[in-house]
Amino acid sequence: SHSLxxxxxxxxxxxxxxxxxxxxxxxxxxxxxxxxxxPPPTVRGMTELDRAAFSQTVSVPAIRIPTNVLNKAVKSLxxxxxxxxxxxxxxxxxxxxxxxxxxxxxxxxxxxxxNSITSADSFGGEEAEALKAYxxxxxxxxxxxxxxxxxxxxxxxxxxxxxxxxxxTSGFSRVGHIAHMNLRDHQLPYRKLIGxxxxxxxxxxxxxxxxxxxxxxxxxxxxxxxxxxxxxMVAKVRENGVFYEFDFSHVYWxxxxxxxxxxxxSLLQRGDTVVDVFAGVGPFAIPAARRGCEVLANDLNxxxxxxxxxxxxxxxxxxxxxxxxxDGRNFIRGPVEERLPALMKGSQKIHVVMNLxxxxxxxxxxxRGLLGPEPDQSLDNLPQVHCYGFSKEDDAQRxxxxxxxxxxxxxxxxxxxxxxxxNVAPNKEMMCVSFTLPRGVLYSTHTKDSGKRLSHLLLxxxxxxxx
Numbered sequence: 001s002h003s004l005x006x007x008x009x010x011x012x013x014x015x016x017x018x019x020x021x022x023x024x025x026x027x028x029x030x031x032x033x034x035x036x037x038x039p040p041p042t043v044r045g046m047t048e049l050d051r052a053a054f055s056q057t058v059s060v061p062a063i064r065i066p067t068n069v070l071n072k073a074v075k076s077l078x079x080x081x082x083x084x085x086x087x088x089x090x091x092x093x094x095x096x097x098x099x100x101x102x103x104x105x106x107x108x109x110x111x112x113x114x115n116s117i118t119s120a121d122s123f124g125g126e127e128a129e130a131l132k133a134y135x136x137x138x139x140x141x142x143x144x145x146x147x148x149x150x151x152x153x154x155x156x157x158x159x160x161x162x163x164x165x166x167x168x169t170s171g172f173s174r175v176g177h178i179a180h181m182n183l184r185d186h187q188l189p190y191r192k193l194i195g196x197x198x199x200x201x202x203x204x205x206x207x208x209x210x211x212x213x214x215x216x217x218x219x220x221x222x223x224x225x226x227x228x229x230x231x232x233m234v235a236k237v238r239e240n241g242v243f244y245e246f247d248f249s250h251v252y253w254x255x256x257x258x259x260x261x262x263x264x265x266s267l268l269q270r271g272d273t274v275v276d277v278f279a280g281v282g283p284f285a286i287p288a289a290r291r292g293c294e295v296l297a298n299d300l301n302x303x304x305x306x307x308x309x310x311x312x313x314x315x316x317x318x319x320x321x322x323x324x325x326x327d328g329r330n331f332i333r334g335p336v337e338e339r340l341p342a343l344m345k346g347s348q349k350i351h352v353v354m355n356l357x358x359x360x361x362x363x364x365x366x367x368r369g370l371l372g373p374e375p376d377q378s379l380d381n382l383p384q385v386h387c388y389g390f391s392k393e394d395d396a397q398r399x400x401x402x403x404x405x406x407x408x409x410x411x412x413x414x415x416x417x418x419x420x421x422x423n424v425a426p427n428k429e430m431m432c433v434s435f436t437l438p439r440g441v442l443y444s445t446h447t448k449d450s451g452k453r454l455s456h457l458l459l460x461x462x463x464x465x466x467x
Contacts (some may be wrong), residue, residue, distance in 0.1 A: 019254060039160030046161045049193045051149035054157065060107040061117045062143040064093070069134040070108055076130035080123070082111040085201075086150045091143070109143060144381040154201040162190060172198065172208075173255050175248055176235030179208045181227070195227025206230050209248075224249060239283065240265075242290065244311050246281045250303040253281065257355075260421050260432070261287065264353060264386055268293050271348040275336055275383070276355040277328045277363065279444075288351075289317035296339070298324040298331040327358070332366040341371060344379040352437070354387040357430050361389040361400065364407035367441055374443035383437045388421065388430065396420070396429040404433050408441050 010415070043053050060082060065073045074081065074090065081089050093277070116122065119137045123131065131138050158168045163186065172181040179198050183191055195208035207229040233249040240262050246253060261283045268274065270292030276285045279297035281304055289295045295444050299305050305325040312318040324331055336352075343350050354360040364387060392398035397418040405412050416435035424430050 017127055037152060037156055038155070038410075043160050045163075047190055047193055049196045054147075054149040054152060054160070056147055058145050058147055059142045060114055060145050061112040061140045062091075063112060063131075063136065063138075063140060064107050064166055065110055065134075065136050066107055068264075069136065073130065073134050073136055074110055076128055076134075077110060077112070080116040080127065082113050084147075084151045085153065087111075087145075097118070109141075111143060111145065112140070145331045149200075152199050157197050157201075158194060161193060162187065174202075174205065175253055175255055176237045177204060177206045178233070178235055178248055179205045180224075180248070181208065181210045182321055183210050191225075191227050195229070198227075199229050207232060209233075233458065241289060242283075242287050243314055244283070244286075245314065246305075246307040246311070247303060251281050251307055252304070253283075253300060254385075256422055257283065263419075264351075265291060268351060269349065273343050273348060273350045275350065275352045277331060277352065278360065279308055279323070280304050280355075282311045284353050284355065286311055286315050286317055288317060289320035293320070295321045296324070297321050298326055298328065298333060298335075299328055300325070328354075328360075328363050329366040332363070333370065337370050340383070344381045344383075346381060348381075350381065350383040352383050352385045352387075354385065357388040357390045360387050361403045361407055364404055367437060368409060369442075369444035371442050374439070378439075382439060382442070383436050386432055386434045388432050390424065390428060391431055392428050396431055400431045400433050404435075408438070410438050410441055412438075 028197075037056070037058065040053060040056060045048075046053070061330055063077070070090065083089075089111050091111065093109055117140065120140050122140075123138060128138060155168055157250045162168060166186050167184065172179045174180075179195075179202065181194070181198070183194065187194060191210055196208075198208045199205050204392060208227045210226040210227050212223045212225050233247050235244075235248045235253070237246075237253070237255075239255070239258050244253075264284060265287040267287055268291050269392045272288075272293045274285065274288040274295045274297075276295060276297040277301045279285045280301075282297065285295045285297035285308065297308060297309075299308060302325055305323060307325055308321075309318070312321045313325070322335075324335055326334065354363060356363070364385075367385075387404060389400045390405060393400040397420075400418060401412055401416060404416070412433075412435050415438070416433055419432045419434070421430040421432050
C-alpha cells in the first residue's frame with residue numbers, strides 16, 4: 001500500500017536524502033592539516049586502490065592534561081585540536097620505551113593541529129587563559145601518530161595518487177545512494193580508484209557513476225559508466241518533504257534545483273492550475289499537487305512519464321495530476337488549448353512551468369494564436385509563464401528576455417521578471433523568465449494552424465459569393 005511505501009521511506013537514513021556535495025579542487029592554501037600527511041611516493045599513479053600503501057607514522061603536537069579537567073580543557077581547545085576521520089583526539093600517555101606511563105589514569109594527551117600549534121607560544125589569548133585556569137602547563141610535546149587510509153580525507157588520497165599539479169577531482173552530485181561525477185580527461189585513468197574512494201569516504205553512497213556524454217535534449221538523460229559499487233540505478237530521494245523514486249540512468253534529475261522547485265511552488269495557492277510542460281519525474285508537479293493545485297503534467301520521455309505516475313501515487317496526489325506523454329508543442333496545442341478557455345473564465349491563477357533550459361524558450365512559439373480570434377467577452381485571467389533557459393552571454397538576463405520575445409513575437413519589456421537560478425558552468429547561467437502571457441499572443445491572426453484558418457476564410461468567402 002502507499003502508506004507502507006511511505007513508512008519504508010521514513011526509515012531511509014538521512015544520507016539517502018538528496019544531497020549536493022562538492023569535492024572542490026584543492027589548493028595548498030585551503031588544505032587543512034597541511035604537511036601532516038606526506039604520502040609515500042609509491043602511491044603516485046596508483047590505478048587500483050591499495051589501502052595499506054597509505055599507512056605512515058607522523059609526528060604531531062600534543063598537550064598533557066590532568067583527567068580531572070580533561071573535558072573542560074578539551075572543549076576550550078576545540079579550535080586547535082586535531083580533526084581527523086576515525087581518529088581519537090585524546091590518547092593515553094606512553095613512556096619513551098612505548099609502554100604506558102606510570103602515571104596512567106592521572107593525565108591524558110590531547111593531539112593538536114600542527115597547522116595551528118607549532119610551539120607553546122602558538123595558543124591564542126582565550127586558550128592560554130583557559131589552560132592557566134585549569135592548571136594545565138602550556139607545554140607541547142611530540143606524539144608519534146599512526147595514520148592509515150581510514151584516517152585520510154578523500155582529497156588527500158586523490159591528491160597523492162593523481163599527477164602532481166592536476167585538479168584533484170570535479171564536483172559530484174548525490175542522488176539517493178548514487179554519486180554522480182563529471183570527471184575530466186586527466187582523471188579518467190584513475191576513475192575506478194576515484195569511485196572506490198568516494199564510496200569509502202561517504203557513508204550511504206553505494207554506487208558511483210561518471211557521465212560519459214552530454215545531456216540528450218530529447219529525453220534529457222545521458223550515458224553513464226559505473227565506476228564503483230552496485231549497478232542499481234533506481235534512486236530513492238526526498239526533496240523538500242516529497243518522496244521520489246526513479247531510474248537515474250533513464251530520466252533527468254538534478255539535486256541542485258531543489259531551491260528553484262521550492263521557489264516556484266511557494267508562488268502557488270490552493271485551487272490554482274499548474275501546467276508543467278516538461279514535468280520529468282514530477283519535482284514541480286507533485287509538490288504543486290500537494291499544495292492543493294490541479295496539475296496537467298507532461299513529458300516526452302516514456303520513462304519519465306512512468307515514474308511521474310509512480311511518484312504521484314507514492315505521494316497520494318494521483319487524483320490531482322493528469323499526466324501526458326507527448327511532445328511539448330503538441331501538449332500545448334492539444335490538452336492545454338482544450339482546457340485553457342474554461343480555466344481563464346475562473347478566478348484561480350494558471351501557472352505554466354517550462355523547465356527544459358536547452359530548448360524551452362523556443363517552445364514559447366506554441367502559444368502564438370493558440371486560442372484563435374479573441375472572443376467578444378474578454379477573459380482577463382491570463383496564464384503566468386515561468387520559462388527556463390541557458391545563457392552564455394555577458395548580459396544573461398537581457399539574452400533570455402530577447403529570445404523569449406523572438407519566440408512570442410512581442411515585447412516583454414517592463415512586463416517580465418528574470419531570476420538567476422544557478423551558475424551551470426563558467427560563463428553559463430541557468431535563468432528563469434516569468435511573465436503574464438500577453439493577450440496579443442494568445443489571441444492572434446497568427447494561428448497555430450494557418451491552414452485551418454484559411455479554410456474557414458474560404459468558406460466564408462464562398463458563402464458571401466453565393467449570397
